[in-house]
Amino acid sequence: MKNFTNKLPALLGLTVVSGLSAQTTAHPNVIYVFPDQFRNCGLHFWNDDAFKSYVNFKADPTHTPQLDKFAREAVVLSSAQSNCPLSSPHRAMLFTGLYPDANGVTLNCLDKRPVSNLRADVTTISDVFSRNGYDCGYIGKYHLDYPTPNDPQRPGQYVDEREPAWDAYTPKERRHGFNFWYSYGTFDEHKNPHYWDSDGNRHDPKEWSPKHEADKAIEYLTSVRDKNKPFFLVVSMNPPHSPYQSLNDCMEEDFNLYKDIPLSKLLVRPNVNPELTKKQKAAPYYFANVSGVDREFGRILSALKAMGLDKNTIVVFSSDHGETLASHVEDAKNSPYTEAMNVPFIIRYPEKLKPHVSNLLLSTPDIMPTLLTLAGLNDRIPTGVEGTDLSAEFINLKPTKNAPKAVLYIRDADGKKNAEKKTIAYFPVARGLKTERYTLALTIDKKTNKLAEVLLFDDLKDPYQMNNLPVEKNKELFRSLCKLMPELLKKANDPWYREKVLSDIIPYK
Numbered sequence: 001m002k003n004f005t006n007k008l009p010a011l012l013g014l015t016v017v018s019g020l021s022a023q024t025t026a027h028p029n030v031i032y033v034f035p036d037q038f039r040n041c042g043l044h045f046w047n048d049d050a051f052k053s054y055v056n057f058k059a060d061p062t063h064t065p066q067l068d069k070f071a072r073e074a075v076v077l078s079s080a081q082s083n084c085p086l087s088s089p090h091r092a093m094l095f096t097g098l099y100p101d102a103n104g105v106t107l108n109c110l111d112k113r114p115v116s117n118l119r120a121d122v123t124t125i126s127d128v129f130s131r132n133g134y135d136c137g138y139i140g141k142y143h144l145d146y147p148t149p150n151d152p153q154r155p156g157q158y159v160d161e162r163e164p165a166w167d168a169y170t171p172k173e174r175r176h177g178f179n180f181w182y183s184y185g186t187f188d189e190h191k192n193p194h195y196w197d198s199d200g201n202r203h204d205p206k207e208w209s210p211k212h213e214a215d216k217a218i219e220y221l222t223s224v225r226d227k228n229k230p231f232f233l234v235v236s237m238n239p240p241h242s243p244y245q246s247l248n249d250c251m252e253e254d255f256n257l258y259k260d261i262p263l264s265k266l267l268v269r270p271n272v273n274p275e276l277t278k279k280q281k282a283a284p285y286y287f288a289n290v291s292g293v294d295r296e297f298g299r300i301l302s303a304l305k306a307m308g309l310d311k312n313t314i315v316v317f318s319s320d321h322g323e324t325l326a327s328h329v330e331d332a333k334n335s336p337y338t339e340a341m342n343v344p345f346i347i348r349y350p351e352k353l354k355p356h357v358s359n360l361l362l363s364t365p366d367i368m369p370t371l372l373t374l375a376g377l378n379d380r381i382p383t384g385v386e387g388t389d390l391s392a393e394f395i396n397l398k399p400t401k402n403a404p405k406a407v408l409y410i411r412d413a414d415g416k417k418n419a420e421k422k423t424i425a426y427f428p429v430a431r432g433l434k435t436e437r438y439t440l441a442l443t444i445d446k447k448t449n450k451l452a453e454v455l456l457f458d459d460l461k462d463p464y465q466m467n468n469l470p471v472e473k474n475k476e477l478f479r480s481l482c483k484l485m486p487e488l489l490k491k492a493n494d495p496w497y498r499e500k501v502l503s504d505i506i507p508y509k
Contacts, residue, residue, distance in 0.1 A: 007356030013398075016503035018024075027376050028349065029313040030129070030232045031217075034094075035210070035293045036087060036141060036241035037332060039322030040080070040342040041269070042290045045071045045289050052150035054357045056463040057338075058268050058438065059258065063257050063291045066298030067317065074178045074315075075353050075394050080345035080362040081434055084410040085333045086117060087186065090364055091236075095124040095144075095176070097368035097385035099410070099492035106412045106426040109146055109185070111165040113414070113423040117146035120174060123382040125173050125368045129232040132377055134431035135225045136152075137180035140195075140213045140236035145170050145185055152200035159185070169196055180224055181450050182216050183236075190239050190249050190289070208251055210237045214296035218303040230375075235300065240323065242332065244282045271327045271464040279326035286325060310352050316376055318367075318413045319343040327470055328465070336409045336432055336441040336455055337465055339454075348376060354396055361437060365389050386492060408488040409441055428495045431483055439465065440481045442502060450504060456481075482506050 033337040045051050045068040046059035046104030055078050056504035082090050084100055092098070096118075100106040104119040128135045147168040149257035151159045160167035168185030175181055181198040196202055205212045217235050220477075224305040225231050242304055243249045258266060266283045273279075297317060304310045322341040323332045333340045347353065352374065372381050373391040381389065393403055409432035415425035432441035437460045456469040456478060471478045486508050500508050 027133075027230045028351065028374075029230050029309060030371060030375055031235070031300070031304070031313060031372075032233070032314075032316045032318070033235045033237070033297055034316075034318045034320060035237040035239060036320055037323045038240055038293065038319035038344060039325070039339050040078075040292065040344050041298075041339065042240075042287070042323075043071070043344055046070055047355040050318075051076070051357060054359065056460065056499065060287065060290075061261070061266060061268060062287050064294040066294045066301065067344075067346070068315065069324070070297075070301065070315075070348065073301070073350075073355055074346045074348035075355065077345040077360055077362055078357060078359045079359050080343050081341050081364075081409075082185040082319075082321040082343050082408045083341075083364050083408050084412070085335065085340045086498050087141075087241075087320050089405075089412075090320035091142070091144050091362040093094070093387075094367055095126065096122050097125070097365045097382070097387040098122065098492065099365055099386050099408075100412065101493060101495060102384075102386060105144060106177075107414065107423070108141055109166075109168065111160075112149040112421070114146055115415070115423050115426055118144040118174075124176040124374065126175075126177040126232060126234075128372060128382065129375075129381050130179065130375060132380055133229055135180070135229045137182075137220050137225065137231065138175070138231045139182045139216050139220070139234065140184075140209070141186055141238050142143075142168075142170055142183045142236065143186040145174060152196065153202055156308075160187075161401075169200070171200075172198075178234075180220060182213075187237075188238065188241065188243055192242070193238070208239075208292065210239055210296040211251075213237055216298045217300050221300075221303055221307060221309070237293055237296070239293060240286050244285035244289060246323045247287065250285050250288035251292050254291040255284060257291055258284035258287050267326060269327055269464055273328060273467050275328055276330060278331065279324075283325060284479045288321065295418050312348045314347065314371065316371070317344060317346045334411055336411075336434070336439055338439070338459065338463075341409065341434065348392065353398065356397050358393070359400060360390065360393050361404045361407045361434065361436065362390065363387065363404065364391065366404075370394065404483070406435045406484045406488060408492055408494075409439075410431055410492075410494075411441075411443075413446070428501070431485070431489065431494065431496050431501075433488060434459075434482065435484070436479060438477070442505070444501065449501060451505065453476075 042060045044062045044064040051504040088109045094101040096103040108114040142437045145168040147165045151157045158165045159169045167187045194204045201481040321333045322340045338385040368383045370391050372388050401498040411430035412426045414423045415427035430443040445452045457465040
């Protein structure tokens with residue numbers, strides 16, 4: 001792959017206008033919508049006759065009519081995986097095409113973790129679009145900056161008064177090509193959101209955040225963007241991320257869809273942990289946010305169609321990670337369980353992609369090079385990107401022989417701390433993989449680096465991962481999966497590969 005700086009816009013069929021490139025039909029618009037913590041089985045259409053044969057699970061009893069319709073117009077992946085199912089690491093992989101060790105974001109970003117911060121020198125997907133003539137807009141949650149005391153309204157203060165501070169303000173020099181900005185770091189009050197605009201002004205709209213963000217997206221499409229350019233718009237909604245405990249967290253009209261349904265009818269997955277009663281009670285509020293996000297996504301699609309832009313716009317609906325929702329463990333994410341790792345990935349591009357369902361194993365770093373290629377910018381993919389361009393897999397009606405056979409699972413933890421008790425190093429506590437059929441996760445002890453836990457599931461026979469297969473009775477399977485790990489770890493330049501962690505189990509060359 002060649003660096004984008006070595007090519008002229010004219011080679012892409014673009015004309016230069018005041019140093020920027022005007023839109024041609026060769027370069028589609030791109031809209032990427034990704035709510036936080038939206039699990040793949042939360043999509044109702046997986047229960048419909050046209051889709052249910054492609055999965056071996058029962059979907060949640062949600063109301064998602066807009067996404068159901070969108071799926072019939074798009075390529076739908078049943079096996080898209082969030083390799084490190086946490087907000088910040090996923091976002092960094094999405095934007096850079098690099099795995100966590102290379103992009104700098106190994107853990108969720110907060111002021112106690114200076115070790116985890118998006119590298120300023122990395123080239124993101126928005127940098128590439130911006131440098132090649134696109135108008136770039138970002139709306140909603142960002143969560144890629146280490147919080148510092150840089151509040152635009154209160155210089156020298158954090159924007160977040162909590163301890164530790166999670167929320168962050170992203171200054172212009174760290175926005176990676178986004179010329180329109182209406183964003184925040186991370187803040188979990190769904191009906192009391194706040195945002196900083198392109199000039200650093202704070203806005204407190206006092207309304208449910210996905211509705212407000214859809215309004216801003218429609219405003220961007222209709223009146224804000226430079227209409228002489230193609231656009232790249234990211235809309236990052238926080239719901240259905242927690243909290244999901246009351247009507248303070250969702251719209252009442254959406255909660256009414258679920259409030260009278262018994263929990264036994266809402267939580268249809270047989271792996272629900274009976275001890276997690278609080279999480280079980282969250283189900284109607286979580287599903288209410290799923291339905292609300294569905295409605296707001298539909299509003300964006302309607303605006304796009306009304307403007308006549310739908311045919312030449314790539315639209316993606318995805319998420320940063322899933323939600324266990326009382327299945328298995330308390331933690332909603334950061335685990336190899338299907339509910340956490342398997343995310344929606346639906347992509348519509350009428351000019352190039354025929355609607356179909358695919359079991360392609362998609363890794364998060366693959367998204368950047370794939371989207372750039374679909375947008376006609378394949379020769380602008382930055383050198384060093386660790387993800388794989390899978391655009392051919394989306395164009396083909398079924399995966400080819402070159403489709404990935406396995407994807408990497410990553411879980412990191414806080415490592416060494418300094419005198420101020422801030423994390424200055426991370427510890428790579430677990431690695432594993434998913435294939436079309438199996439899930440493997442190896443966890444090591446932080447003191448000894450020795451194997452502490454193995455999770456091994458046959459996802460075909462045991463789709464709800466209720467039976468952890470004992471290694472002693474499945475030695476050949478365990479060995480065969482471990483043999484796949486060195487290549488995946490090497491591609492990610494992962495510390496497990498560099499330090500040959502568990503070399504008695506993983507056959508490094």
